Amino acid sequence: MTVAFHRLAFRQDGDEWIVGRVDSGDFVAVPEEGVLAIRLLQDGLDVEQVRARLLHETGADLDVADFVGDLAEAGLVAGIGGRPVPSPPPLRPTLPRLRPRHLRWALHPALHLALLVPIGAGAGCLALRPEIFPGWRAAFFTGHGAAVLLTWAAIAWLTTGLHELAHLVTARAAGVPARITLGTRLQFLVAQTDVSGVWPAPRRVRVTVYLSGIAVDLALCGAALTWTFFAGPGPVATWLTLVLTLRLAAQLLVFTRTDLYFLLQDATGCRDLYGDGAAYVRDLLSFRRRTRLATLPPRERRAVRLYAAVQGAGTLACLAFAALVTLPLVVTLLARSIQSLLHAADPAAVAEAIVVLALVLVPDVLWARAWWGRHGPRVRRWTALARAALPRLARPFRSVRR
Incomplete structure (x- = not known):
């Protein structure tokens, strides 16, 4: 079984290699044996031949089939055995006529x-x-x-x-x-x-x-x-x-x-400082004994632990500022502008109220649209799960017909 890859870029990062697609922004970290396996597959060897070659040359018994499956999930594989594999499309660049x-x-x-x-x-x-x-x-x-x-x-x-x-x-x-x-x-x-x-x-x-x-x-x-x-x-x-x-x-x-x-x-030297920090905070809040830190290389653990503290405190401070300062200010501006629209007789005052409404509401609408584009699928999944769970939760409270 042969494997075809998208165009890949490689960079050594410590004991591992960063491998991925520049055109889509999808990257993974793999060990030295993984890079060698990818290069052998790119040379046309099939999965079993690559496994035998790695075992002979490095002594590493790598499950190449599972490794290829992980690479396919990451969006790096174009086809397996002559069949195309679904993968993320290339990023549509802004101002595409600008060339390197x-x-x-x-x-x-x-x-x-x-x-x-x-x-x-x-x-x-x-x-x-x-x-x-x-x-x-x-x-x-x-x-x-x-x-x-x-x-x-x-x-x-x-x-x-x-x-x-x-x-x-x-x-x-x-x-x-x-x-x-x-x-x-x-x-x-x-x-x-x-x-x-x-x-x-x-x-x-x-x-x-x-x-x-x-x-x-x-x-x-x-x-x-x-x-x-x-x-x-x-x-x-x-x-x-x-x-x-x-x-x-x-x-x-x-x-x-x-x-x-x-x-x-x-x-x-962290690969996903934000994601690892957020996962560590969630682990601490759920009182899990095994946190995300246990899965990270030792050199990343201290950085993630410090960043998680900043991340948690900063997020709470920002949300508190939004609730105590930003939201009351926006509500006040909206209320005054609407009142001016309803009662002001001066055209200049009406125009000013319209401008203020636009400057306050347009960014909020754009924020809501961007937020939904990012989190909408997750919200829909949660909604579907809640709808499926409601009948089961309500079943013990239904009246019994006689």
Whole structure:
């Protein structure tokens, strides 16, 4: 029985190898014998021949048939015995006409040094005159709340686009078909760039892809501070500084898988720091004696244990903030806007109420849609299980006919 694989990429990672598909972002960690088995299968040997070859050359009696089954479940196998195997389709990239040959410059060290110029200039200006950093009251340049919110939203989405475009460009330069989508991180609506295919790339390339968005944010913020230092405060520089400062601060929320999270995961050598941390927290809450840590390599256990503590505390803090601050604020804004629509006679007040409603409701609708796209199948499964269980639960309480 011969096996056909999709186009695979390989990278040695400690005692194991990262193997997977760049086009779909599906990767697994396999031992040295597993890599040898894959290469022999790619050379045309069948399953039994590969098993015998491994036993003869390495002394390892690998169940190649089960191994191939695991690879098929991971989406790496294209066909077995001449029959196609269902597998995830390639990722549909954003801006597919951008080719790696067009974007090689994005990975050049000269560009990285160039970005340090505005970053260093901004830091130097701020050190010389700390008062150039605008206070948050500077954002309220008018008494019309709609104008403030509209300006904030416009600059926030514009800079978010540049941030994600930096990830897309650097990933595409590395040959990764990155895709920009909307997603959710707890109560936050976020733009995200899927760069899963960068796993087999060298560490310098991976770090460049992870930090490219932050580098662009820092460069823009540094340029805005430098402008304020030499030309005085202006509305654009003020808003850029405030919006980008808030975004850079949000990168510290590593428990929501920010860019710094992926850098942390790479630095600790963990394969799925977020998933392993969440599983460890669930194990602790369910009082299981054998936790997820027992299945992890020793070098990952300490990192997962520390991350799980941050993950649990950070998640609770974010949800508490949403319940105690964000939700009351949103309800207040909605109530005031609806009241203005119903009772205001001034067309300007009505227009302002409509703008506020749109700026509050549209992100919430987009968040709900992104959340359902990610969690909807799981909710439907839970609903189906609940519906199936209800008749059995209600059976003992049914009246008996006589």
